[in-house]
Amino acid sequence: MNLRIPGPTPVPTEVAEAGAAEMINHRGPEFAELIARTTDGVRKVFQTENDILTLTASGTGGMEAAVSCHVNPGEKVLIATVGVFGKRFVDITRAYGGEPVELAFEFGTSADPNRIDQALDENPDIRTLLVTHNETSTGVTNKQLPQIAEVARKHDCLIIVDAISSLSSIPVPVDEWGLDVVVSGSQKGWMTGPGLVFVSCSARAWEKQAHTTTPRFYLDLQKHKDYLENGQTPATPAVNLFFQLDRALGMMFEEGIDNIYDRHRTLAQMTRDGVRGLGLDLFAEEGSESDTVTAIRVPDDVDGIEMLKVAREEFGAVFAGGQGPMRGQIIRFGHLGYVTEEHVRDGLRSLEATLERVGHAVPNRA
Amino acid sequence: MNLRIPGPTPVPTEVAEAGAAEMINHRGPEFAELIARTTDGVRKVFQTENDILTLTASGTGGMEAAVSCHVNPGEKVLIATVGVFGKRFVDITRAYGGEPVELAFEFGTSADPNRIDQALDENPDIRTLLVTHNETSTGVTNKQLPQIAEVARKHDCLIIVDAISSLSSIPVPVDEWGLDVVVSGSQKGWMTGPGLVFVSCSARAWEKQAHTTTPRFYLDLQKHKDYLENGQTPATPAVNLFFQLDRALGMMFEEGIDNIYDRHRTLAQMTRDGVRGLGLDLFAEEGSESDTVTAIRVPDDVDGIEMLKVAREEFGAVFAGGQGPMRGQIIRFGHLGYVTEEHVRDGLRSLEATLERVGHAVPNRA
Numbered sequence: 100m101n102l103r104i105p106g107p108t109p110v111p112t113e114v115a116e117a118g119a120a121e122m123i124n125h126r127g128p129e130f131a132e133l134i135a136r137t138t139d140g141v142r143k144v145f146q147t148e149n150d151i152l153t154l155t156a157s158g159t160g161g162m163e164a165a166v167s168c169h170v171n172p173g174e175k176v177l178i179a180t181v182g183v184f185g186k187r188f189v190d191i192t193r194a195y196g197g198e199p200v201e202l203a204f205e206f207g208t209s210a211d212p213n214r215i216d217q218a219l220d221e222n223p224d225i226r227t228l229l230v231t232h233n234e235t236s237t238g239v240t241n242k243q244l245p246q247i248a249e250v251a252r253k254h255d256c257l258i259i260v261d262a263i264s265s266l267s268s269i270p271v272p273v274d275e276w277g278l279d280v281v282v283s284g285s286q287k288g289w290m291t292g293p294g295l296v297f298v299s300c301s302a303r304a305w306e307k308q309a310h311t312t313t314p315r316f317y318l319d320l321q322k323h324k325d326y327l328e329n330g331q332t333p334a335t336p337a338v339n340l341f342f343q344l345d346r347a348l349g350m351m352f353e354e355g356i357d358n359i360y361d362r363h364r365t366l367a368q369m370t371r372d373g374v375r376g377l378g379l380d381l382f383a384e385e386g387s388e389s390d391t392v393t394a395i396r397v398p399d400d401v402d403g404i405e406m407l408k409v410a411r412e413e414f415g416a417v418f419a420g421g422q423g424p425m426r427g428q429i430i431r432f433g434h435l436g437y438v439t440e441e442h443v444r445d446g447l448r449s450l451e452a453t454l455e456r457v458g459h460a461v462p463n464r465a
Numbered sequence: 466m467n468l469r470i471p472g473p474t475p476v477p478t479e480v481a482e483a484g485a486a487e488m489i490n491h492r493g494p495e496f497a498e499l500i501a502r503t504t505d506g507v508r509k510v511f512q513t514e515n516d517i518l519t520l521t522a523s524g525t526g527g528m529e530a531a532v533s534c535h536v537n538p539g540e541k542v543l544i545a546t547v548g549v550f551g552k553r554f555v556d557i558t559r560a561y562g563g564e565p566v567e568l569a570f571e572f573g574t575s576a577d578p579n580r581i582d583q584a585l586d587e588n589p590d591i592r593t594l595l596v597t598h599n600e601t602s603t604g605v606t607n608k609q610l611p612q613i614a615e616v617a618r619k620h621d622c623l624i625i626v627d628a629i630s631s632l633s634s635i636p637v638p639v640d641e642w643g644l645d646v647v648v649s650g651s652q653k654g655w656m657t658g659p660g661l662v663f664v665s666c667s668a669r670a671w672e673k674q675a676h677t678t679t680p681r682f683y684l685d686l687q688k689h690k691d692y693l694e695n696g697q698t699p700a701t702p703a704v705n706l707f708f709q710l711d712r713a714l715g716m717m718f719e720e721g722i723d724n725i726y727d728r729h730r731t732l733a734q735m736t737r738d739g740v741r742g743l744g745l746d747l748f749a750e751e752g753s754e755s756d757t758v759t760a761i762r763v764p765d766d767v768d769g770i771e772m773l774k775v776a777r778e779e780f781g782a783v784f785a786g787g788q789g790p791m792r793g794q795i796i797r798f799g800h801l802g803y804v805t806e807e808h809v810r811d812g813l814r815s816l817e818a819t820l821e822r823v824g825h826a827v828p829n830r831a
Contacts, residue, residue: 100487107488107704115485118705122468122476122658124783155660157521159700160683167680194682286701292488294521294660294703314533314680316560317526334525335652337660337703338473339484417490 100411103446104419105235105264105392107286107293108436110343114290117346118339125338131330133341138327140348141297144356145266145281147273149299152323155337158263158284161296163191164318165259165280168308169227172196176227177218177256179210179247183236183422184261188229195313200225206237206425207394209387212246219254227307228256233265236422238394238431239383240265245276252277257307263287263296267351268363268391268435279304285340288359288391290347290437294337300324363390366434366443373447374432377454378462382429391435394421395450396428401459403427409453416449466777469812470785471601471630471758473652473659474802476709480656483712484705491704497696499707504693506714507663510722511632511647513639515665518689521703524629524650527662529557530684531625531646534674535593538562542593543584543622545576545613549602549788550627554595561679566591572603572791573760575753578612585620593673594622599631602788604749604760604797606631611642618643623673629653629662633717634729634757634801645670651706654725654757656713656803660703666690729756732800732809739813740798743820744828748795757801760787761816762794767825769793775819782815 102109110118123129134153142151154160166188170176175198178188185203192199202218204210210230219225228251233240241247244260251258259280262271266281268288273281279301286293300308300320308321316322322333351359367390371381374395382394397403403420404427410416421429432450434443454461468475476484489495500519508517520526532554536542541564544554551569558565568584570576576596585591594617599606607613610626617624625646628637632647634654639647645667652659666674666686674687682688688699717725733756737747740761748760763769769786770793776782785797798816800809820827 100489102488102490104490104492107491107701110488110705112485115487115705119478119481119485121466121481122473123466124468124470124785125473125659126470126785127777127783155521155523156526156683157700157702160522163683191682195680284701292703292705293491293701294706314561316557317522317529318683334523335473335650335659336523337658337706339476339481339658339705339709340660340703343705411493417493419490419492 101416101442101445101449103416103433105431105433105435106284108290108433110292111290111350111437114343114347114350118292118343120342122338125335126331130338133345134327134330137341137344137348145273145299146275147299149273149301150324152298152320152327154296154298154318154323155294156296156318157293158282158296159187160318161282161284161298162188162261164298164320165282166191166197167195167313167315167318168320169257169259169280169304169311170195170197170313171311172313173198174227175200175222175225176229177202177222177225178229179215180204181208181210181231181237181239181241182206182234184234185231188261207239207382208384209239209243210241210247212243212250215247216250219250219256226256227259229259232260232262232271233269233389233391235264235392236425237382238389238392239387240269240389242387248276248278257303264391264435268359270360273299285344288435289344290350291343292340294340295344363435366438366440367393369440369443370432370434377451391433393432393434394429395432397430398459401457403430406430406453406457409456410449413456414449414452416446467782467808467811467815469782469799471797471799471801472650474656474799476658477656477716477803480709480713480716484658484709486708488704491701492697496704499711500693500696503707503710503714511639511665512641513665515639515667516690518664518686518693520662520664520684520689521660522662522684523659524648524662525553526684527648527650527664528554528627530664530686531648532557532563533561533679533681533684534686535623535625535646535670535677536561536563536679537677538679539564540593541566541588541591542595543568543588543591544595545581546570547574547576547597547603547605547607548572548600550600551597554627573605573748574750575605575609576607576613578609578616581613582616585616585622592622593625595625598626598628598637599635599755599757601630601758602791604755604758605753606635606755608753614642614644623669630757630801634725636726639665651710654802655710656716657709658706660706661710729801732804732806733759735806735809736798736800743817757799759798759800760795761798763796764825767823769796772796772819772823775822776815779822780815780818782812
């Protein structure tokens with residue numbers, strides 16, 4: 100199968116096999132060396148001097164840690180949303196008793212720093228801004244994240260960023276952009292199975308945490324920091340996934356992080372060109388298209404759910420459908436992590452064959 | 466290395482390799498089949514008709530789910546503790562705004578149903594009882610759990626049980642004993658890597674959940690139940706660990722669950738006999754010894770921390786030390802999951818060699 104969803108992404112054989120290594124004591128010296136090495140590696144990719152905590156949870160668990168550790172009960176926070184995962188920040192904030200002020204940008208578009216600036220002007224009591232960097236549900240990257248971070252700083256706001264599906268595939272220089280809390284997930288560009296989530300915290304973030312009373316235990320970041328000093332995690336970590344991550348980081352540094360960014364840029368462009376060549380429209384507005392996932396509008400004469408089924412069963416390509424209000428409306432083509440030109444070319448061929456199979460006229464590509 | 470800690474336990478090669486299978490879509494039909502199969506298997510081992518939810522988290526995450534989904538802010542709950550993990554229930558309850566009434570039994574002893582009965586008599590407003598079945602930190606099993614459950618029922622209390630390190634190795638017939646919420650962890654008797662935790666919920670538990678306002682999101686059990694109806698999990702699950710679990714369950718049913726219980730009973734007895742044969746004392750009082758982990762008192766003339774180091778570095782046996790107040794005072798010898806007579810015999814030999822190496826006189830065993 101050509102797994103072309105935006106995560107979990109294909110795990111290279113050598114990474115998957117590294118995960119099958121003999122089990123070790125999570126409170127012993129081997130694990131201490133392992134987590135020290137993976138934490139250093141992850142920190143390099145985050146381009147930060149901040150603390151990096153690795154939690155045994157999926158991306159959503161990392162988002163919850165970011166909220167429950169930094170947002171007080173009754174605290175108003177601004178959440179700039181451009182899709183389903185932005186709205187997940189809203190739901191988590193509400194679940195934990197925060198008061199989300201949602202600044203919703205239309206699905207398919209990206210967040211406008213000027214409108215965020217204005218919203219913060221109108222809500223001078225807000226001190227926390229949450230934003231998605233790469234919105235997996237719409238194929239949009241908030242490319243003006245550096246400007247958004249400047250706006251946050253101007254208003255003395257902590258900025259919390261969901262970079263789950265971008266960081267490691269698209270540059271997110273955490274310190275250069277001044278991002279306080281950043282979340283990324285193992286099952287995306289990191290070429291590792293799902294179940295680990297990375298969270299970076301700035302000095303400002305730790306300061307805020309010390310004054311946050313929201314309940315938390317398993318996902319508490321301070322506890323992870325305390326245990327990390329002894330090469331441990333508060334509870335038993337997913338050791339096999341640490342084994343995988345260790346090997347995956349090795350592969351990433353062998354390839355070179357800048358080469359990884361180039362590869363993702365090139366393959367994303369190839370995907371977009373190929374999709375347009377099939378006469379299809381992109382869901383993301385021009386200039387906001389993500390380099391990790393391409394959202395494709397399903398043509399009016401085609402059933403989007405049926406397309407996914409045909410692509411998988413007849414042509415061996417696994418795409419993702421639309422989530423929430425976009426169900427049946429879009430198809431999402433992932434091109435992140437362990438992905439090559441051949442994977443993309445195969446994916447495009449399967450897409451074309453699927454369109455023909457469901458009776459949609461594909462333009463002659465001469 | 467002979468990994469003789471009470472979890473994570475050794476993962477059989479075929480299980481570890483099953484975890485390296487090709488990644489799949491967590492929202493596709495393959496995963497739906499996989500989680501249906503593992504859920505059925507886990508339910509059989511739980512001996513229950515109740516719902517089984519599988520969370521991507523370690524055991525502590527499952528304990529937190531049990532608390533945050535069932536204990537309201539300000540609600541008084543009785544927690545019968547016999548060690549560090551019982552006290553973790555107290556900490557989690559407190560973190561989430563509940564009011565724990567701790568009934569602490571001395572470390573090394575087990576919980577007395579009569580004293581629980583009395584405590585519930587004295588606190589007629591309590592409607593929730595939390596208890597550890599197998600206390601990994603002291604090597605004690607609360608063998609009177611069925612009687613404790615009866616007491617809970619008599620007082621119209623929901624009973625929440627941490628069976629993380631027992632269920633699958635020691636019989637815990639959930640329905641027969643009438644346990645409302647039961648937690649068990651993949652890295653214990655299940656022969657699977659750490660990162661999955663199973664929680665069973667009775668009808669009474671769901672009823673209580675519907676009226677619990679404590680904040681929760683990632684670990685919310687109702688959300689897991691809703692998604693499971695479509696063969697999914699709310700967030701991306703640790704797919705590789707589901708692959709492992711699937712194979713491990715296959716091995717467990719091949720061996721036969723009753724044979725697994727017998728094996729654990731026999732190997733635990735062999736461990737205890739061997740330890741006593743070395744002139745060492747058990748930490749658990751007679752009759753309360755666990756069949757998954759044996760806690761051994763460190764002789765007065767020996768440094769317990771040094772013993773662990775020598776056993777590992779010179780004799781290839783990895784034991785666990787004491788936690789909290791028991792640090793340096795005990796050594797814990799795990800015998801659960803993928804464990805054979807040879808593993809136990811090797812462990813005992815390493816223990817003897819370690820004692821001799823650190824200068825402790827071992828009695829002549831004629």
